[in-house]
Amino acid sequence: MKFTTEEKSWILYDCANSAYSLIIVTAILPVYFKFVAGNADVSASDTTAYWGYVSSFSTLIISILAPFLGTLGDYLGNKERFFRYSLFMGVIMTGALFFVPTNQWQLLLIVYTFSHIGYQAANLFYDAFITDVTENERNNLVSSYGFGIGYIGSALLFVVVMVLINTSTFGLVSSTQTIRLVFMMTTLWWLVFSIPMLRNVKQQYGLVKPRSPLKESYHRMIKTLKEIRNYKQVIGFMIAYFFFIDGVDTIVTMATAFGVDMGVKTSTLLLVLLVLNIVAFPCTLIYGWLAQKYGTKIMLLTAISIYFCICIYALFMKTVLDFWILGLLVGSSQGGIQALSRAYFARIIPKKQANEFFGFYNIFGKFSTVLGPILFSITTQLTGHSQLGIASLALFFLLGGFFMLRLKEAPLVQNSKE
Template sequence: MKLTKEQWSWVFYDWANSGYGIIVTTAVLPIYFKTVAQASGVTAANATAFWGYANSVGTLLVALLAPFLGALADYQGFKKRLLVAFTTLGMVMTLGLALLPSSQWQWLLVIYVLSVLGYSGGNLFYDSFLTDVSGDAQMDRISSVGYGFGYLGGVIAFILFMVLEFTNGFGRLSSLAVARWGFVLAAVWWVIFFVPIVKNVHQRHALTSPGAPLRQSWSRVWQTIAHLRQHKYLAWFLLAYFCYIDGVDTIFTMATSIGLDIGITSTTLIMVLLVVQLVAFPFSILYGWLASKTSARTGILLAIVVYLLICLDALRLHTVTDFWVLAVLVGTSQGGIQALSRSYFGRIVPKDRSSEFFGFYNILGKFSAVLGPILVGVVTQLTGQSRIGAASLAILFVLGLVIFGALPKDAADNS
């Protein structure tokens, strides 16, 4: 399938903000923050706690605002304006992380929370633009290409950062300065590849503005919540999605801790992260191809089964080799399950209200990684084995598999 210029422009937004996702959120800022906070007299325990609080605040803000912002974006002309506004906020705040003096660790958290708001808000509008750039028949492939190129873009941006880190900025930078230049790299990467979506992507499905869009958007959110039972297949899908995506996100967020427990070094963990991203690139696209030959439903069910096997295989997790095997398996299905879930959801929502419904989708995506970490933590404490804690996530995938599997094959046509 050949993508149009508009569709490629949409795809490259995922490429654009992937540098933020891997450099800022995952690899660099957590370590940078703990370093500068402890240098200012904050204990290691308090630094970890403050970092956790900041992430919780950012997640909560996005989750609470998502349905309202999505409903507002459904009115003609609002979706792109909101995409530009939130993405600009994310890019400026990411650059602000580099410019802020390292002694101002409190403000570092504030700026980070604002960058999360911009990043996550931008993703909400980006996701909902899927219904504008693609018809139902193409949605699986285009969504999968978006995720695939997002992983590839993140790998390339991170490799550029690693060149800076391993050479100490070509012998001219301290470790803290390298981290700050990493934030600059993430911001510039975002800016450059953001341009195509602004120029070439347009809102095609929209509601007519009633004259008071803010008030009407708020009213529509409550109406949707009250009448969600009218969209029964959509509601059941969201419940299934909440279960299995909780497992997916938890595996990603807890992998580092589990790896350290079995003696894997931080350098090896970085290499594992890169390999997972590289594997996810072709397999995300492969899942899109599979969906075109069968259905998105088949692809999602396959990915859930793969994750279920990963959880069960975690019971024999003892060596570095075992960890590598599981990491590669995660890479084969991580992008696929996310991409096909997005396209499946995009197919069953009312097109002129896609942003509103993607707001609820966004809420579940943000709150999903709540039950999983608690489950892993409790089981790990009870058994003293983090591998058994990881295996306990099979419960979430079984629930997701049962609920999603119970949806009729033609749910997308009757939602």
């Protein structure tokens, strides 16, 4: 399949930020944090809970700001500017992880919080750019290729990371120094693969900037909140998305902490995450292809059903083999559900207000991920079992599937409201 320069550049950014998601959010930093906090005599269950609370807090900040940032981003030129600001904030703070002393677990959480806010804010504008780089007929495939390339790209970097960690950088430095070096490598990877996006992707749809953008953005946001009830399919999808993406993001965020609590060795845990990303690459592309053939809605319901089964399976997990099976199940549908959600939403919103609507898309998605880690953390602390924390997330997939069933297939042609 041939892609335009803009589509290729947009797809490559998924390769850039996926490295942060895999290495910082999911794989290395959670384990490193548990090690640092554990040395300060913080219990295993409390370190897992603190990681969940901090993830919820950073997400809450973006959830509050998303609609306003999205509205500002709809003015011509602003989407690119705000994307750059968010990107550089995330990159700089990720690099700052390298300089955090190994006995400062509280400072480590603070720096991570700011890097995560920058990462999530950049993704808000990046997602909205899909309406600028491709047409409705192609966004299932373009979105899926983005996530797919992201998985395989981050997996390549992860292989290098695993070699360095397992050899302590070939015996040149300590394991702790190696992990700090990994933070800097992730920073450079994120920055380098962002360059095509920064150079080639421009805002095609937008509104003329008024004299008072802040004031006008506020009024537009209030007006949209009043009128959004007229976009029944948008509201219906955001409610469904609120629930099912909660479970998805919580599983991604808490996966390594869950594995450590199960007694899975760090080397095995990292290998599972690597295989998960390799499996996710072809599976995400398959989801995109099947969505073109059978419909986006059907494939989203398929992914939701698989995630529900994952939550139930967690109740019966006892061995490392069980953790492998869980990881493969997640890899089969993680990219698909994320890519098709983005593509579905892009097809039901007005393009000139894409950033504003993606702001609401993000607030629904991000507010949901405030609830997920909190539910997981509270359940884990009350019961002392991380498995019950994962199982509790089944509720979100049940509700997401219920509301998704009530929706129509996303149209290929923009409605007259644009």
